Amino acid sequence: xxxxxxxxxxxxxxxxxxxxxxxxxxxxxxxxxxxxxxxxxxxxxxxxxxxxxxxxxxxxxxxxxxxxxxxxxxxxxxxxxxxxxxxxxxxxxxxxxxxxxxxxxxxxxxxxxxxxxxxxxxxxxxxxxxxxxxxxxxxxxxxxxxxxxxxxxxxxxxxxxxxxxxxxxxxxxxxxxxxxxxxxxxx
Amino acid sequence: xxxxxxxxxxxxxxxxxxxxxxxxxxxxxxxxxxxxxxxxxxxxxxxxxxxxxxxxxxxxxxxxxxxxxxxxxxxxxxxxxxxxxxxxxxxxxxxxxxxxxxxxxxxxxxxxxxxxxxxxxxxxxxxxxxxxxxxxxxxxxxxxxxxxxxxxxxxxxxxxxxxxxxxxxxxxxxxxxxxxxxxxxxx
Numbered sequence: 434x435x436x437x438x439x440x441x442x443x444x445x446x447x448x449x450x451x452x453x454x455x456x457x458x459x460x461x462x463x464x465x466x467x468x469x470x471x472x473x474x475x476x477x478x479x480x481x482x483x484x485x486x487x488x489x490x491x492x493x494x495x496x497x498x499x500x501x502x503x504x505x506x507x508x509x510x511x512x513x514x515x516x517x518x519x520x521x522x523x524x525x526x527x528x529x530x531x532x533x534x535x536x537x538x539x540x541x542x543x544x545x546x547x548x549x550x551x552x553x554x555x556x557x558x559x560x561x562x563x564x565x566x567x568x569x570x571x572x573x574x575x576x577x578x579x580x581x582x583x584x585x586x587x588x589x590x591x592x593x594x595x596x597x598x599x600x601x602x603x604x605x606x607x608x609x610x611x612x613x614x615x616x617x618x619x620x
Numbered sequence: 621x622x623x624x625x626x627x628x629x630x631x632x633x634x635x636x637x638x639x640x641x642x643x644x645x646x647x648x649x650x651x652x653x654x655x656x657x658x659x660x661x662x663x664x665x666x667x668x669x670x671x672x673x674x675x676x677x678x679x680x681x682x683x684x685x686x687x688x689x690x691x692x693x694x695x696x697x698x699x700x701x702x703x704x705x706x707x708x709x710x711x712x713x714x715x716x717x718x719x720x721x722x723x724x725x726x727x728x729x730x731x732x733x734x735x736x737x738x739x740x741x742x743x744x745x746x747x748x749x750x751x752x753x754x755x756x757x758x759x760x761x762x763x764x765x766x767x768x769x770x771x772x773x774x775x776x777x778x779x780x781x782x783x784x785x786x787x788x789x790x791x792x793x794x795x796x797x798x799x800x801x802x803x804x805x806x807x
Contacts, residue, residue, distance in 0.1 A: 435715075435750030437729045439739040442719070442746050496715035496750055497772055498685065528622075528683035530770060532629070532719075542624045552626040559629050559768075563622030563683055581746075583717060583770045585684055 440491050440500075444534030444556075447489065447504035447579040454490040458518075459483070460508075465596070466518065468603055468618060469511025476510050483508065485515050492586060500583040503531075505538065505572040512605045514538075519569030519600055521545075523589025529582060531570065532559040536578035539611055542566045543600050551604075551613060554578060567595055571604045573611040627678050627687075631721030631743075634676065634691035634766040641677040645705075646670070647695075652783070653705065655790055655805060656698025663697050670695065672702050679773060687770040690718075692725065692759040699792045701725075706756030706787055708732075710776025716769055718757065719746040723765030726798055729753045730787050738791075738800060741765060754782055758791045760798040 441450040460473075461482045467473045476483075484506055492499035508515040519541070522529070531540060531554065538554035545565050552560040554570065562568050572578040598620035602613050628637040647660075648669045654660045663670075671693055679686035695702040706728070709716070718727060718741065725741035732752050739747040741757065749755050759765040785807035789800050 434731075435753075437727070437737045437739050437750060437753055437755075438748045440746045440748055442744055444744065491746075491748065493715075493748075493750070496748075497711075497713050498715055498717065498770065500717050500746065500770070524684075526684050528680075528685055530685065530687050532768070540624070544621075550624045552624050557629055557631065559627045559678075559687065561625045561627055561678065561680075561683075563624060563680070566622075566624055568624075581719070583685065583687070585772070 435493055435495050442502060442581060444579060447502040447577065449489040449491055449502050452489045453492050455487060457487045458485050460485045463518065466516065467510040467513050472511030486517055494586060497586055498583060499586045500581060502579060502581055503570065505570060505578040507572050507575050507577065509606060514571045514573050514604055514606065514611065516571040517569050518592050519567055519595040521567045521591040521594055522564065523591050524585065524587065526564050527585045527588035528564050529562040529584040529588065530559050531562065532581040534579045534581060536572065536576050537574035538578040539571045539573055539604055541569045541571060541600060541602060541604060547601065549601050554580060567600065569600060573604065622680055622682050629689060629768060631766060634689040634764065636676040636678055636689050639676045640679050642674060644674045645672050647672045650705065653703065654697040654700050659698030673704055681773060684773055685770060686773045687768060689766060689768055690757065692757060692765040694759050694762050694764065696793060701758045701760050701791055701793065701798065703758040704756050705779050706754055706782040708754045708778040708781055709751065710778050711772065711774065713751050714772045714775035715751050716749040716771040716775065717746050718749065719768040721766045721768060723759065723763045724761035725765040726758045726760055726791055728756045728758060728787060728789060728791060734788065736788050741767060754787065756787060760791065
């Protein structure tokens with residue numbers, strides 16, 4: 434039987450207390466994600482394979498919904514900002530909310546039909562992610578980007594689709610600001 | 621087809637922009653909820669039937685999850701703090717999250733089996749509400765209590781069970797602080 438509980442969310446560090454699970458993605462685990470492979474190898478080697486992001490879960494299998502945080506470090510690879518892998522949900526009826534707590538970023542979304550949208554990520558904005566829209570978050574700032582996510586417990590993650598063909602757009606720094614450009618490698 | 625969107629949530633006012641729906645509960649609509657019926661009539665009459673709380677929705681029927689805010693005014697009726705009606709979900713597998721943005725309160729919960737729990741509501745605490753736990757939020761502070769909720773779009777509300785028999789506990793002010801006492805009227 435499940436019991437109610439107060440879960441502390443630190444909007445600056447992203448810590449979730451208590452949490453049920455967590456994982457860390459080091460930059461080296463994001464091989465193939467960035468446009469500039471040589472720059473990627475260099476940042477991994479010279480930066481000591483930094484952490485790119487962490488995901489902390491509060492997830493109970495007996496409950497239909499779950500939540501947690503994503504903590505994204507600032508950084509760039511060849512002008513591209515640090516980003517998450519990007520995924521569709523396995524369940525085609527499942528959306529998600531990304532409620533930014535601190536930092537700044539862009540949420541890059543792409544529908545199954547190939548439409549592209551972005552949503553600004555900043556404190557006080559809850560991004561609504563409809564079903565069947567792949568989503569990737571991108572830290573465009575100089576501090577951590579921390580957001581609370583909430584979705585169905587069994588929404589599932591399809592990372593493969595985006596890993597294989599990339600997304601149609603890249604988010605890069607141009608003149609000190611984020612710019613959205615076509616991905617020349619989009620398959 | 622649904623499109624992504626950035627939804628602004630004001631953690632102080634509770635405003636949601638854009639929102640899809642909202643409702644306001646005036647105190648008079650909460651008749652029968654408070655222990656002291658005479659005090660209730662007096663507060664309604666002398667206070668000009670104040671707003672007790674508002675609920676603002678961001679809800680798309682084609683998406684499995686939804687979110688919004690609840691904005692609870694401070695106030696008391698015969699020593700009992702302003703509270704929401706309290707409800708179970710109609711779908712027995714549906715939980716909910718209540719993420720407090722500002723103010724202070726108590727979340728009072730009661731399982732189908734009659735177990736009682738409370739969770740402190742204050743900024744940074746996300747209350748986890750498991751399936752099959754009735755929940756009522758109570759503003760124990762002197763300011764608005766604002767929280768973001770998220771749950772399944774079709775979780776449904778069963779208000780009747782609590783309306784008919786009440787909850788096992790009352791939350792009242794004692795020596796300037798909230799105290800949890802037995803409800804003498806619990807049926």
